Amino acid sequence: MSRHEHWQIAPATPITLHMHEVHVWRASLEQPEAVFWKLQATLSADEFERASCFQFEQHRRRFVVARGVLRDILGRYLGVAANVITFEYETHGKPKLAKAKHPENFCFNLSHAKELALCAITRGHALGVDVEHIHPISDAEQIARRFFSEREAGQFCALPQEQKQIAFFNCWTRKEAFIKALGEGLSHPLDRFEVAFLPGELAALLQTRPDPQEAERWSMFAFEPAADYAGALVVAGKNFALQYWQWQGYGFD
Ligand SMILES: CC(C)(COP(=O)(O)OP(=O)(O)OC[C@H]1O[C@@H](n2cnc3c(N)ncnc32)[C@H](O)[C@@H]1OP(=O)(O)O)[C@@H](O)C(=O)NCCC(=O)NCCS
Numbered sequence: 001m002s003r004h005e006h007w008q009i010a011p012a013t014p015i016t017l018h019m020h021e022v023h024v025w026r027a028s029l030e031q032p033e034a035v036f037w038k039l040q041a042t043l044s045a046d047e048f049e050r051a052s053c054f055q056f057e058q059h060r061r062r063f064v065v066a067r068g069v070l071r072d073i074l075g076r077y078l079g080v081a082a083n084v085i086t087f088e089y090e091t092h093g094k095p096k097l098a099k100a101k102h103p104e105n106f107c108f109n110l111s112h113a114k115e116l117a118l119c120a121i122t123r124g125h126a127l128g129v130d131v132e133h134i135h136p137i138s139d140a141e142q143i144a145r146r147f148f149s150e151r152e153a154g155q156f157c158a159l160p161q162e163q164k165q166i167a168f169f170n171c172w173t174r175k176e177a178f179i180k181a182l183g184e185g186l187s188h189p190l191d192r193f194e195v196a197f198l199p200g201e202l203a204a205l206l207q208t209r210p211d212p213q214e215a216e217r218w219s220m221f222a223f224e225p226a227a228d229y230a231g232a233l234v235v236a237g238k239n240f241a242l243q244y245w246q247w248q249g250y251g252f253d
Helices: 033-040 045-052 057-078 140-147 150-157 161-182 212-217
Strands: 007-009 021-028 087-089 095-097 106-113 116-123 127-133 193-196 204-208 218-223 229-236 241-246
Touching: 021 057, 021 229, 033 057, 045 057, 057 106, 057 116, 095 106, 106 161, 116 127, 116 229, 127 161, 140 150, 140 161, 150 161, 150 193, 161 193, 161 218, 161 229, 204 212, 204 218, 212 218
Parallel strands: 007 241, 021 241, 106 127
Antiparallel strands: 021 116, 087 095, 106 116, 127 229, 193 204, 218 229
16 A cells, blocks of 8 residues: 555645546545535535434534535536535446536545545546545454455455454455445445455456456555545546545635
């Protein structure tokens, strides 16, 4: 995993995204009250409805901030106000920009864990992003045997104990990023493909089944969005340049 990505403070001005670039944004989900209210005001009626279904206030607030930040980010590329952005949803719930209203062909994906959100955006390349908070998991080997491929589970279980925690989340985020790029979520069996995740290994999609050629059609990246978080990104195609942005609530505070 690269630990050297530089998260630039994003300018308040519109941002240009070139064809073979991927922009990855990180944002804190813990925002001051004034920022929270302004973000919430940009949400659509169906997003309000979803927010109201959360049992815990903290989860509700984090969902609102993630959606509000996502709208703000997309608005910077589209050159429109955050509240006029319209989403539509694929069969397994993957949000995308409504084609009729936003024909510019931007693709994006969002992930959030604990206090952090990641959003990745491209021009016309399907993508998936995942972030997880790294924490101790008592039954990591059982989870690996149940969800990872046989080879991944074997590699994971053979690791020295002190390397297991990070390796688990590296493997998990890389696998989730791929199923999110496909848009299939957990309906796509996690043991049907393999990723590189061992300490020192570059992130890569190694094998896909039943079509082995599928693995060559995607690029995989891994990064550390903050201390104790693992992040991964999968994009359709090859030869991408990544740029990392830190979301600041210009105009929101
Ligand atoms: C997609 C999925 C793997 C995400 O898991 P997760 O690690 O808990 O959550 P993350 O924070 O990484 O990602 C959640 C975000 O991914 C996006 N997302 C939702 N479904 C997605 C999908 N199928 N593919 C890609 N991205 C998806 C959303 O923006 C979501 O954020 P939101 O709920 O705040 O809008 C999991 O929710 C899943 O399998 N969903 C499919 C469920 C399904 O089949 N639903 C069908 C009926 S709608």
